[in-house]
Amino acid sequence: MSLLQNLKNAVRSRSIHVAYVNVGSCNGCDIEILACLSPRYDIEQYGIYVHNNPREADVLLITGAFSPQWEDKLKPLWDKIPHPKVAVAIGNCPISGCVFNRPETLVDPPVSKHIPIAAEIPGCPPRPTEIISTILSLAPIIFKDYEETKK
Amino acid sequence: MFSIIYYIREFLRPKWIATFFTAKTAPLTTPPYFRDFPVLTDKECTHCLACMMICPAPDAIVVVQREGVWRPEITKGHCIRCGLCIEACPEDVLASGRILVYKKEEKLTLKASFQIEIDQEKCMGCGNCSVACPVNREIDPALRSSGTSTSDEVIMRVDAGQNKVLHEEKCTGCKTCEENCSNKAIRVARVVEALQGGEE
Known part of the structure; x- marks a missing residue:
C-alpha cells in the first residue's frame, strides 16, 4: 500500500462531508439530523461536517418517502457527488414509506429504487446516536483504500 | 498587567493544555x-x-x-x-x-369497536377476505378457498357471489382482510377508547 493511500485513509477517516436531502419527509428526521449538530451530540468532534452541497459531499443522507417532484431530480443530484460516495436512508420513509405508503397516495418508496442505498436506519425518527454511529461505522468500509480497491 | 500574567500562567498549566486538546463529550448511551x-x-x-x-x-x-x-x-x-x-x-x-x-x-385498557364496510359495487365475491381473516379460520377451519362456509358463526362469508358480514362484533380489527382485498372493496373502521383506572 502506497504512502499516498495511507495519507488519504487518514484524512478521509477524520473528514466526512455530509449533505442531506429531504425527498418529501415530514421534517422529523431532518430535525434529528440537525440535533446531531447540537452540543449534546456534536458530530464535528468525529470529523463529520454538514456541508449542504452535493459537489463537496461524501455521504448523502436521504429522508422522506420520495414524492413525485423528485423523480427527475434525485438521480442528477446523486451523480453530482464525486467518488467515493455513499447514500444513507434515514428513517422509515425511504425504506418502506411507513404511514405515508397508503392506497391512493403519490409517494414512491423505497428510495433504493432510484439511487443505490448503502445503509438504512429504521425509526420514526431514528435517534441522533443511531445516525452518528451508522455514519461512523459505514465511512471506513466505503472510504478506506478506495483507490486500491477500485482497480 | 497582572491579569495578563495571570492568564498566561493559567493557560500554560499542563492539565489545562491536556484537557483543551483531548476534550471529548461523554459517550452517548441510550437511556433505559x-x-x-x-x-x-x-x-x-x-x-x-x-x-x-x-x-x-x-x-x-x-x-x-x-x-x-x-x-x-x-x-x-x-x-x-x-x-x-x-x-x-x-x-x-x-x-x-x-x-x-x-x-x-394507570390501569390502562383499550376498548375498541369495529365496523366492516363492504363496497358492493367493487366486491367481486372472490372470498379473499373471508379466507384471510384469522378469526374466521379459527371459527370454521373447513372454510373453503372460495370463501363460502356452512357455518353461521363466521364473521363474513361469500353468499351468492357477494361477501356478506354476519357477525361484526367478532371482528378484532386486525385489517388482514383490507390488505388481502384486490379491489380495496372492504374497509374496517375502528373506534378505540383508552380507559384509565380499571374496568368500568
Missing part, C-alpha cells in the same frame, strides 16, 4: 426509558390480534405462528416505535421502555 422497538417478554401470546388492530403503520406488526407458538413480529423500517401495541396487548407480551410500568400504574 427510551421507547425502542418493542421486544418480546416471556408472557404467552393468546392470538387476540389487539396489537395488529391498534398499529398505525402498515405491515409493521404481524402475529404469526412459529413452531406451534403464536407471537407478534415487528418489522423494522415499518414500525414507528409509537408503543401502542404494548399498551393494547392485554397479556403484556411486548415491552419497551417504561410503557408497561405506567400501563400498570
Whole structure:
C-alpha cells in the first residue's frame, strides 16, 4: 500500500462531508439530523461536517418517502457527488414509506429504487446516536483504500 | 498587567493544555426509558390480534405462528416505535421502555369497536377476505378457498357471489382482510377508547 493511500485513509477517516436531502419527509428526521449538530451530540468532534452541497459531499443522507417532484431530480443530484460516495436512508420513509405508503397516495418508496442505498436506519425518527454511529461505522468500509480497491 | 500574567500562567498549566486538546463529550448511551422497538417478554401470546388492530403503520406488526407458538413480529423500517401495541396487548407480551410500568400504574385498557364496510359495487365475491381473516379460520377451519362456509358463526362469508358480514362484533380489527382485498372493496373502521383506572 502506497504512502499516498495511507495519507488519504487518514484524512478521509477524520473528514466526512455530509449533505442531506429531504425527498418529501415530514421534517422529523431532518430535525434529528440537525440535533446531531447540537452540543449534546456534536458530530464535528468525529470529523463529520454538514456541508449542504452535493459537489463537496461524501455521504448523502436521504429522508422522506420520495414524492413525485423528485423523480427527475434525485438521480442528477446523486451523480453530482464525486467518488467515493455513499447514500444513507434515514428513517422509515425511504425504506418502506411507513404511514405515508397508503392506497391512493403519490409517494414512491423505497428510495433504493432510484439511487443505490448503502445503509438504512429504521425509526420514526431514528435517534441522533443511531445516525452518528451508522455514519461512523459505514465511512471506513466505503472510504478506506478506495483507490486500491477500485482497480 | 497582572491579569495578563495571570492568564498566561493559567493557560500554560499542563492539565489545562491536556484537557483543551483531548476534550471529548461523554459517550452517548441510550437511556433505559427510551421507547425502542418493542421486544418480546416471556408472557404467552393468546392470538387476540389487539396489537395488529391498534398499529398505525402498515405491515409493521404481524402475529404469526412459529413452531406451534403464536407471537407478534415487528418489522423494522415499518414500525414507528409509537408503543401502542404494548399498551393494547392485554397479556403484556411486548415491552419497551417504561410503557408497561405506567400501563400498570394507570390501569390502562383499550376498548375498541369495529365496523366492516363492504363496497358492493367493487366486491367481486372472490372470498379473499373471508379466507384471510384469522378469526374466521379459527371459527370454521373447513372454510373453503372460495370463501363460502356452512357455518353461521363466521364473521363474513361469500353468499351468492357477494361477501356478506354476519357477525361484526367478532371482528378484532386486525385489517388482514383490507390488505388481502384486490379491489380495496372492504374497509374496517375502528373506534378505540383508552380507559384509565380499571374496568368500568
